[in-house]
Amino acid sequence: MYATIRIYDEADGLADAVAAHKDEILGLFRKIDGFRAYHMVKTGPLSAVSVTVYDDQAGVEASNQVARDWIAANLAGVSIGTPLVHVGEVAMSA
Numbered sequence: 001m002y003a004t005i006r007i008y009d010e011a012d013g014l015a016d017a018v019a020a021h022k023d024e025i026l027g028l029f030r031k032i033d034g035f036r037a038y039h040m041v042k043t044g045p046l047s048a049v050s051v052t053v054y055d056d057q058a059g060v061e062a063s064n065q066v067a068r069d070w071i072a073a074n075l076a077g078v079s080i081g082t083p084l085v086h087v088g089e090v091a092m093s094a
Contacts, residue, residue, distance in 0.1 A: 004060035010081030015042040034059040
């Protein structure tokens, strides 16, 4: 199992926009083989962190592209900085 964590330090409105389009975004992630989970965490008024989990690294890499494309297409007018992205094998899950 692999996960990608995207840390958005400058993401005014991102978490709320994702929540408002939950079904659309989950549909995009579910189209990628091996989808397990997606979480968007509001970490502050202008920041957010997302965690996406797939069976393999190819899935999380594909999800990063989907996230970039969705933000570019749907939130072009919103101030969202480039996220810090981490991808790795899940060492422990509960």
